[in-house]
Amino acid sequence: MIPEKIIRIGSGAGYSGDRIEPAVDLIKEGNLDYIIFECLAERTIALAQLQKMQDPELGYDPLLEERMKACLTHCVSKKVKLISNMGAANPLAAAKKTATIAQELGLTNLKIAAVFGDDVMPMLDFSTQTFLESGEPLSVLGNKIISANAYMGVEGILIALEEGADIILTGRVADPSLFLAPLIHEFDWSMNDYPLLGKGTVLGHLMECAGQVCGGYFADGVKKQVQNLGNLGYPIAEIKNDGSFHITKLKDSGGMVTPATCKEQLLYEVHDPSAYLTPDVVADFSNITLKEIEKDKVEVYGASGKTLTGKLKVSVGYHDGYMAEAQISYGGSYALERGQLAIEIVKERLEARNLVVEDILFDLIGINSLFKEYNSDINPQEVRLRVAAKTKTKEAAVKLVNEVETLYTNGPAAGGGISKLVTEVIAIQSILIDKKKVVPQVEYFES
């Protein structure tokens, strides 16, 4: 009898800036077949696109080089394939750069794939397409639009795997698809077998935030204790060809994998649990049960999937004006009263100057930033006024933070620790596009 095929996948990053050491540990000691790095948040590609406009050789993940230098040698010696969306707005440049790094590390004959085709800017129809969020047509934003990237499914990665790529760098691909693709490839699953695709998608969803399923983002300091969080390990999924799988981690790493950590991650960023929409399948989370089969090993049962929407979500990035943020602290006697007085003064002055904002928020923050000896008799011992406003122009934003700054000599007594910040806002809205219109493209580089 042929022994049952088992695949082990590690998750090496849950976001662009994630820790690198746990990923290296996984590659070295995890007995892995694949390591996946999920590094794209909603807005990342729009920011990366702006970078690419400045320099056509950039627009990929800022930690790509550091990650590759830390991981590639171990990937080769342990025969671990690497899949990541670190290509961001420029998978071709990312793959080229990775080939150069591999050569510098003395790693030859590596096949590095760039998977792209997610950039659908040329396909936008400004008059007929409308944003899911605002309901307005794209034409409202006109030339403010920076980028439009479709969430692609497994298809491009599958092509690269079939062509024998060792490293695959994509643009926008749905997070769980990064994990599902190697499963379809290894187990030869049918693209119409929705229950199996659903299982692989649930695996991907549990893994995509790396440390978050291993007790990261879980400890509450009192009731939910996590051991050795400082050395938090990243997760491993072990899966068989029938789609049954468990989540685990390296024995000597910190953190924990329990039904509770898995449940929090399972429902993270989920809306209707019976219909989790991805480009590959509508996954069903609603009958999942979890069982701790041994310490730090949780088996996942009942994951499934049912159909396909035929649509892809497209994130459209656009220039959305400016954000102004200014803060000042009041401490000791009547701290709260002075904070409140400051708010009234700022409101009055903004109105008097006719300083137009799209939205404005006044917060009062604080515990012990002013005096380290905490005195619970003074309640509150400090407040930090935060004024945040949305403006159309940079000039208006600058005027606003400067107006808050004038509280020094023109406001309540003893305000201190002013800070001012003006940032450009790059925002995201979404549209839907027919899946058939988005054709994945793959190019290869050799080291």
Add this chain to the structure above:
Amino acid sequence: MKLKEIAHSRTGDKGDMVNISVIAFDEKDYPIIQKKVTAEKVKLFLGETIQGEIIRYEVATLGAINFVMHKALRGGVTRSLRLDKHGKTLSSILLEMPINTND
């Protein structure tokens, strides 16, 4: 009793929406959560922070409720004025919700 005594929670974000899970530590407490933690009570407890409607999904096999909250982030993660643009801290606030087990 407060919700934190029987449940844990995590917030996720998408655009201007958040989802907040409420998960029983012990699945035997799930019926209490199922009965007491209604969308109306959650909306009342979180007050003006959540501007839109709250939709509630039960996931009995996990002993969990998932709340999907519209207009929760003052325009969405990428353009929100909130200090916590993702609404990640909302889950811990929700755990402070009082649960009256007598009525």
